Amino acid sequence: MPLLSVKDLRTYFHTRNGVYRAVDGVSFNLEPGETLGIVGESGSGKSVTCYSIMGLIPQPPGRIEGGSALFDGVDLLRCTPKQSRSIRGKRIAMIFQDPMTSLNPYMRISEQLVEPLLIHEKISRGDALKRALAMLDAVGINDAAKRIHYYPHEFSGGMRQRVMIAMALITQPELLIADEPTTALDVTVQAQILELIKRLQREFNMAVIFITHDLGVVSGLCDRVQVMYAGKIVETAETRTLFYQPRHPYTRALQQSIPSLQPKGAELFTIPGMPPDLSKPAIGCPFAPRCAFALPKCVEREPQLAEYNAGHLQACIRVQAGDL
Amino acid sequence: MNTPVSPSHASAPASPATEPILELKDVKTHFPIHQGFLFRRQVGTVKAVDGVSLQVARGEVLGLVGESGCGKSTLARTILQLLPTTSGAVILGGKNLSLQSAEELRTQRKGLQMVFQDPYASLNPRMTVFATLAEPLLVHGACDKSQITARVAELMERVGLAPRFMQKYPHEFSGGQRQRIAIARALALRPEVIIADEPVSALDVSIQAQILNLLATLVREMSLTLVFIAHDLSVVKHISNRVAVMYLGKIVELGEASDVIERPQHPYTRALVSAIPTPNPDVERNRRRIVLPGDPPSPIYPPAGCTFHPRCPYAQEKCKTAFPPLVSYEGREVACVRLGEI
Numbered sequence: 262m263p264l265l266s267v268k269d270l271r272t273y274f275h276t277r278n279g280v281y282r283a284v285d286g287v288s289f290n291l292e293p294g295e296t297l298g299i300v301g302e303s304g305s306g307k308s309v310t311c312y313s314i315m316g317l318i319p320q321p322p323g324r325i326e327g328g329s330a331l332f333d334g335v336d337l338l339r340c341t342p343k344q345s346r347s348i349r350g351k352r353i354a355m356i357f358q359d360p361m362t363s364l365n366p367y368m369r370i371s372e373q374l375v376e377p378l379l380i381h382e383k384i385s386r387g388d389a390l391k392r393a394l395a396m397l398d399a400v401g402i403n404d405a406a407k408r409i410h411y412y413p414h415e416f417s418g419g420m421r422q423r424v425m426i427a428m429a430l431i432t433q434p435e436l437l438i439a440d441e442p443t444t445a446l447d448v449t450v451q452a453q454i455l456e457l458i459k460r461l462q463r464e465f466n467m468a469v470i471f472i473t474h475d476l477g478v479v480s481g482l483c484d485r486v487q488v489m490y491a492g493k494i495v496e497t498a499e500t501r502t503l504f505y506q507p508r509h510p511y512t513r514a515l516q517q518s519i520p521s522l523q524p525k526g527a528e529l530f531t532i533p534g535m536p537p538d539l540s541k542p543a544i545g546c547p548f549a550p551r552c553a554f555a556l557p558k559c560v561e562r563e564p565q566l567a568e569y570n571a572g573h574l575q576a577c578i579r580v581q582a583g584d585l
Numbered sequence: 586m587n588t589p590v591s592p593s594h595a596s597a598p599a600s601p602a603t604e605p606i607l608e609l610k611d612v613k614t615h616f617p618i619h620q621g622f623l624f625r626r627q628v629g630t631v632k633a634v635d636g637v638s639l640q641v642a643r644g645e646v647l648g649l650v651g652e653s654g655c656g657k658s659t660l661a662r663t664i665l666q667l668l669p670t671t672s673g674a675v676i677l678g679g680k681n682l683s684l685q686s687a688e689e690l691r692t693q694r695k696g697l698q699m700v701f702q703d704p705y706a707s708l709n710p711r712m713t714v715f716a717t718l719a720e721p722l723l724v725h726g727a728c729d730k731s732q733i734t735a736r737v738a739e740l741m742e743r744v745g746l747a748p749r750f751m752q753k754y755p756h757e758f759s760g761g762q763r764q765r766i767a768i769a770r771a772l773a774l775r776p777e778v779i780i781a782d783e784p785v786s787a788l789d790v791s792i793q794a795q796i797l798n799l800l801a802t803l804v805r806e807m808s809l810t811l812v813f814i815a816h817d818l819s820v821v822k823h824i825s826n827r828v829a830v831m832y833l834g835k836i837v838e839l840g841e842a843s844d845v846i847e848r849p850q851h852p853y854t855r856a857l858v859s860a861i862p863t864p865n866p867d868v869e870r871n872r873r874r875i876v877l878p879g880d881p882p883s884p885i886y887p888p889a890g891c892t893f894h895p896r897c898p899y900a901q902e903k904c905k906t907a908f909p910p911l912v913s914y915e916g917r918e919v920a921c922v923r924l925g926e927i
Contacts, residue, residue, distance in 0.1 A: 521864070
């Protein structure tokens, strides 16, 4: 049984300039212990998908128009606030891109670390502090006994992200959602954090949803990758399949535009045009206007995700028709 | 700190065949740290750039890489003299910029332009594209008033924007288009050297490729010299002829781009290269990654000797005594005393 099962999730933002269909019919399953990568460019709906699951969409202007997200039998989109509090921060934890803005600058690290424990578990303050200390050690902060009393500004960016991870994992969640956790960090620090997430995932046997725009990060970390474009999933497959046998034209184009995969000095492959305006109603495939393989039939009806091989789904009608 | 002047400009440089257009001689940019209100006194110095010597040949693309805080942006601003040099010389086309008056500098800057990282912050939101591009032309009198519209249209076409968008404001454009406007602005005065400080790191992958292609085309067609600053080594490798790797205000490795990135010699470059995630699952899962311990040290209290030694897997006692000078090694310059041993 999947740990998390999202079905036909639709999250729209109602603004003065129209309705933005940020997430438009997203469905996926996540098994216990699995690592799922969600890739896409900015505005593709990868973060909004996870924010919707976590109930972090500001309403208004956002509104969850439909769908369900079953976590262990509870629909996260419709459960009572009490139910949602017992899951969020306890069984599902989240880490964000910018560790400076997600830590409270007025609170010592120790206070912030024990907070989830005091809320979710029957535990004394002293025991909670002991657990916090052990967790700080586990994420690789030297001299944790002293540093636990520091304020966030006394840490560097990489250390703050370690503190964030410690805070998220202190309740031993079954699912960790990581929203571009290394984008704001230097490559050498990024390597440290990725190794850390990998190690902790093995130790705690938790599932991870890793949101990123960097295909390189995904390739070493994830079991399965899901590519999003204009609020929809266009392709999802096991990592090796997605990298070596991508089917959807957008996935292929995205891979081709990575500089390191192209011969030096040659003209880089580019995707012409820009992502569509999500407030304008669109018929057919959202990628069709930029797609090198588009035919008139691509804009006639909306493509559906269909199985290409076992576990490999993609939403291109030309691939489905067998002519690509 | 008495860093010995690196012998890089004395020995034969790696590739420039022609006369260098831009030359840095032992450039240092230090920032004093003051403390106290009534009795302000200097309590320390941030050595953001600490003895950088470089030569950039005409038509060359030099990549400058390093982590945040290593001084690459400060170096860019020092080259443009937006920050005064503490010591050393920035020489553009034979003229020492650090010695010139404000007036002379203004004329010199026509030949030296900059593209900044964030196109959302570097364009004035209250100026139309026309106003943005016409301003440098008017300030420098580079173009007859009646010709301005034509020149602006030409610039816009040059960077792949339709001239009919001339009267639009920056908010009406996407990130990639804004970066094109910023590039057009840098090109307005027909500069010889452009310094691009992380011009693509705020953009999405597909848009990044467009801007890189544009820069490469401009360099080729207008025989520009480009100093390309980035933290993404794969981007730098793609566009640069040579690459300089900086760590804590100093250059630690300098050489031909694909050579340095494919066969790095300095331990820091090795770690940097191995830290880049590759979009290739089989390679990524099987390779051994050098994970550096800790964070880059503070430039206020740099470690004694080689500034990299506290994080270096090969550090020895001798690394703690003096910062090693850049020496020629296998067709490039590297600053490490343990070269050849590791």
